[in-house]
Amino acid sequence: MFKSVITAAGLLAIAVPAFADPLPSWNDTAAKARIIAFVEDVTDPGSADYVTPAERIATFDNDGTLWAEQPLYFQLIFAIDVIAAMAADDPSILTSDTLRAAAARDYKTVIAGGKPAIIEVMKLSHSGMPVGTFQARVADWLASATHPETGLRYDRMTYQPMVELLRYLRDEGFKTYIVSGGGIHFMRVFAEDAYGIPPEQVIGTYTETDYAVIDGIPTITKAPAIGFVDDKDGKPVNIERIIGRRPIIAGGNSDGDFAMLEWSTAGDGPRLGLIVHHTDGSREYAYDRDSHIGRLVDGLDRGPELGWLIVDMAQDWSRIYTGK
Amino acid sequence: MFKSVITAAGLLAIAVPAFADPLPSWNDTAAKARIIAFVEDVTDPGSADYVTPAERIATFDNDGTLWAEQPLYFQLIFAIDVIAAMAADDPSILTSDTLRAAAARDYKTVIAGGKPAIIEVMKLSHSGMPVGTFQARVADWLASATHPETGLRYDRMTYQPMVELLRYLRDEGFKTYIVSGGGIHFMRVFAEDAYGIPPEQVIGTYTETDYAVIDGIPTITKAPAIGFVDDKDGKPVNIERIIGRRPIIAGGNSDGDFAMLEWSTAGDGPRLGLIVHHTDGSREYAYDRDSHIGRLVDGLDRGPELGWLIVDMAQDWSRIYTGK
Numbered sequence: 001m002f003k004s005v006i007t008a009a010g011l012l013a014i015a016v017p018a019f020a021d022p023l024p025s026w027n028d029t030a031a032k033a034r035i036i037a038f039v040e041d042v043t044d045p046g047s048a049d050y051v052t053p054a055e056r057i058a059t060f061d062n063d064g065t066l067w068a069e070q071p072l073y074f075q076l077i078f079a080i081d082v083i084a085a086m087a088a089d090d091p092s093i094l095t096s097d098t099l100r101a102a103a104a105r106d107y108k109t110v111i112a113g114g115k116p117a118i119i120e121v122m123k124l125s126h127s128g129m130p131v132g133t134f135q136a137r138v139a140d141w142l143a144s145a146t147h148p149e150t151g152l153r154y155d156r157m158t159y160q161p162m163v164e165l166l167r168y169l170r171d172e173g174f175k176t177y178i179v180s181g182g183g184i185h186f187m188r189v190f191a192e193d194a195y196g197i198p199p200e201q202v203i204g205t206y207t208e209t210d211y212a213v214i215d216g217i218p219t220i221t222k223a224p225a226i227g228f229v230d231d232k233d234g235k236p237v238n239i240e241r242i243i244g245r246r247p248i249i250a251g252g253n254s255d256g257d258f259a260m261l262e263w264s265t266a267g268d269g270p271r272l273g274l275i276v277h278h279t280d281g282s283r284e285y286a287y288d289r290d291s292h293i294g295r296l297v298d299g300l301d302r303g304p305e306l307g308w309l310i311v312d313m314a315q316d317w318s319r320i321y322t323g324k
Numbered sequence: 325m326f327k328s329v330i331t332a333a334g335l336l337a338i339a340v341p342a343f344a345d346p347l348p349s350w351n352d353t354a355a356k357a358r359i360i361a362f363v364e365d366v367t368d369p370g371s372a373d374y375v376t377p378a379e380r381i382a383t384f385d386n387d388g389t390l391w392a393e394q395p396l397y398f399q400l401i402f403a404i405d406v407i408a409a410m411a412a413d414d415p416s417i418l419t420s421d422t423l424r425a426a427a428a429r430d431y432k433t434v435i436a437g438g439k440p441a442i443i444e445v446m447k448l449s450h451s452g453m454p455v456g457t458f459q460a461r462v463a464d465w466l467a468s469a470t471h472p473e474t475g476l477r478y479d480r481m482t483y484q485p486m487v488e489l490l491r492y493l494r495d496e497g498f499k500t501y502i503v504s505g506g507g508i509h510f511m512r513v514f515a516e517d518a519y520g521i522p523p524e525q526v527i528g529t530y531t532e533t534d535y536a537v538i539d540g541i542p543t544i545t546k547a548p549a550i551g552f553v554d555d556k557d558g559k560p561v562n563i564e565r566i567i568g569r570r571p572i573i574a575g576g577n578s579d580g581d582f583a584m585l586e587w588s589t590a591g592d593g594p595r596l597g598l599i600v601h602h603t604d605g606s607r608e609y610a611y612d613r614d615s616h617i618g619r620l621v622d623g624l625d626r627g628p629e630l631g632w633l634i635v636d637m638a639q640d641w642s643r644i645y646t647g648k
Contacts, residue, residue: 054522131564175524188568198378199568200499206565211557211583218587220564227565233535240455240544241530241551242566244512244523259535263542 022168025161025319031311035165038272042248043172049270051248053173058249059239059260060162062180062187062204064294065253065276066195067158068147068321070285072107072293074154075186076118078141080105082125096120111292119226127207127224131185134222138189155190156323162251162276163322166195169249177247179239180204181231181256185222194322203242205230235260253278254294261299261308273308275299280314284321346492349485349643355635359489362596366572367496373594375572377497382573383563383584384486386504386511386528388618389577389600390519391482392471392645394609396431396617398478399510400442402465404429406449420444435616443550451531451548455509458546462513479514480647486575486600487646490519493573501571503563504528505555505580509546518646527566529554559584577602578618585623585632597632599623604638608645 026032042051063069080102087094087103094100098117101109110117126134142155150157166176178187178197184204191197208223230238236259239247250257250264251274261273278287278294288296303310313320350356366375387393404426411418411427418424422441425433434441450458466479474481490500502511502521508528515521532547554562560583563571574581574588575598585597602611602618612620627634637644 184565184568200566202568209561209564211560211587213586218560218583218590220560220587236535236542236544237533240533241508242524244508244526259542262537263535263544266542 022171023161023164025164025317027316027318029312029316031309031316034309035272035274038249038270039169039172042270051269055245055248056169056172056174057177057243057245057247058166058169058174058251059177059179059203059235059243059247059264060166060250061235061252061254061257061260062178062182064278065159065251065257066162066166066178067154068284069294070287071148072111073182074147074157075182076110076121077107077154078138078145078186079121079125080107080110081141081145082137083121086124093124099124122226123224126183126185127222130219130221131209134185135189138186142190150321150324152321152323155194156321158194158322159276159317160319160322161317163195166197170196174249175201177201177203177239177243179230179235179250179260181229183207203230203238231256233259236263239263248272249274251276252299254296255298258298258302261303262306265306265308271307273303273306275303275308275310277310277312279312280317280320284313286314346495347485347488349488349641351640351642353636353640355633355640358633359596359598362573362594363493363496366594375593379569379572380493380496380498381501381567381569381571382490382493382498382575383501383503383527383559383567383571383588384490384574385559385576385578385581385584386502386506388602389483389575389581390486390490390502391478392608393618394611395472396435397506398481399506400434400445401431401478402462402469402510403445403449404431404434405465405469406461407445410448417448423448446550447548450507450509451546454543454545455533458509459513462510466514474645474648476645476647479518480645482518482646483600483641484643484646485641487519489575490521494520498573499525501525501527501563501567503554503559503574503584505553507531527554527562555580557583560587563587572596573598575600576623578620579622582622582626585627586630589630589632595631597627597630599627599632599634601634601636603636604641604644608637610638 023032041047041049044050060066063073083099083102084105094103098110098113098120102121110121146153147157169176176197178191182204184202184206187204188199188202191202206227208225208227210221210223212219246267247264249272250261252261253276265271265273278285280286287294288300347356365371365373368374384390387397407423407426408429418427422434422437422444426445434445470477471481493500500521502515504511506528508526508530511528512523512526515526530551532549532551534545534547536543570591571588573596574585576585577600589595589597602609604610611618612624
């Protein structure tokens with residue numbers, strides 16, 4: 001056993017320089033040291049905490065954890081852009097104040113309408129078309145739209161330290177998943193390029209879909225009804241349903257991730273819960289308890305006693321965005 | 325490119341004897357030749373039909389496709405056994421004729437009650453407990469119960485030719501999935517040992533589940549409500565939702581699999597649809613158009629024109645069960 005491990009390490013050395021830093025965009029703080037110590041512990045066949053590769057499941061929220069989410073969820077910006085484009089073609093679709101606000105890109109009014117307004121915007125922009133048509137729209141949007149404050153393409157606003165963490169985990173035999181309140185059909189368009197996460201490892205919210213043969217072509221169409229909201233308790237429920245294993249690493253940034261971290265870290269053996277705390281108002285955004293998006297109260301109040309690692313973006317990360 | 329292929333083939337030769345038959349329990353008929361020709365074609369980098377490993381998705385129904393399903397679904401036999409055991413402890417649970425029939429192992433009466441009867445039996449036996457408790461029950465049952473006709477353990481009534489096909493596909497870079505009307509929590513107990521299919525590649529019907537912290541322990545509990553029925557149109561819907569890619573191989577045995585095969589084989593490029601036709605009344609069971617379980621009409625009538633391979637169990641398989 002020991003000999004074969006040596007041999008495997010020897011082979012790896014051909015591809016990866018010895019002692020290469022797997023997390024170069026993390027400062028040399030306690031957070032980085034703890035992550036690396038955890039990974040080395042669970043992947044060391046000689047450790048009492050050794051975890052077989054099959055059980056090395058790591059799940060991460062997306063919005064605010066793997067990429068930014070301010071001034072509002074990027075998927076909602078996409079939805080509003082879609083409605084603006086639809087309204088330019090046919091203004092009669094604007095049948096409510098919410099939709100008129102969306103077409104005018106008046107984010108504040110849309111958000112002020114709360115969940116019903118967001119659902120109205122999402123339904124109109126995210127249904128009534130085959131999945132493939134929807135995803136082509138997302139791809140077109142990603143290729144052309146830029147963030148109102150950074151000027152970056154949205155898919156370049158991934159957090160480089162987290163992209164490195166995902167890659168490091170995969171290099172160490174982990175299977176990395178997204179488990180997000182964002183939509184599966186939206187995220188799958190960029191998750192593979194942005195994070196190295198394939199479609200079958202993207203778990204999230206979804207609209208209902210219908211299967212039918214339309215004009216002789218078997219087609220799956222997005223329906224104007226939400227099938228599942230992958231947030232709060234929905235996250236452990238969906239992980240259990242789809243993966244069927246309990247993650248040994250779970251990362252998030254808001255109270256929508258609390259149940260996922262709680263359930264993941266309550267399992268037997270070594271577990272790592274990780275909270276990305278948005279503390280960097282100059283390079284990114286500083287928000288937590290009072291934010292309208294990514295609200296974080298329980299994670300700050302109870303995370304430390306549950307042993308979770310609270311990552312301080314300002315202190316722990318030497319770089320923020322992949323694209324900058 | 326050509327050179328590296330040669331080298332890879334050379335390395336493989338160390339582990340696998342040259343010209344080893346990947347499907348030894350298949351007779352040398354056209355069915356076997358077609359499967360092997362398909363796999364060789366899509367995995368040959370020099371072929372116009374080459375498919376990258378990431379897109380090599382193969383989905384298979386379970387009941388009647390990977391293991392037997394007569395005289396009734398094994399999961400239903402399990403459910404009936406659970407109710408009989410529950411009633412021995414507490415006869416007051418038998419509040420209907422259906423449940424009394426179940427406790428008496430009167431399969432015919434249960435089946436005669438149709439879907440409502442089956443749902444009643446499933447709900448009582450499959451809910452009100454944590455997923456882990458349920459799965460421990462399934463494991464205990466599998467370890468002790470035997471089939472009324474073959475005398476085999478149920479998890480030894482897998483079809484050896486299909487077990488070989490799954491292994492062959494994985495050896496050729498495919499990701500193999502179960503997509504079944506059976507329950508995810510039931511199938512995951514044996515899928516890895518029986519088929520080499522890990523929990524996260526088992527897609528199926530599920531009860532709703534609830535997440536809650538019970539006596540300080542985060543727990544996922546099976547609720548007495550069906551969350552999703554993974555049958556007919558539900559199969560392509562669930563594949564799209566969970567895998568997010570269209571399979572290039574899909575296999576089934578009943579009209580419940582028709583939509584899955586239809587959708588899979590309608591994709592661009594090479595596709596293989598496969599129907600296991602139960603033609604062997606002496607070694608297994610012979611049934612199709614008139615069966616109360618595994619009814620197959622559309623697959624026989626339309627499968628051939630859609631280019632699907634109809635596997636004739638009597639002719640194409642030299643062996644049936646893994647356990648015999």
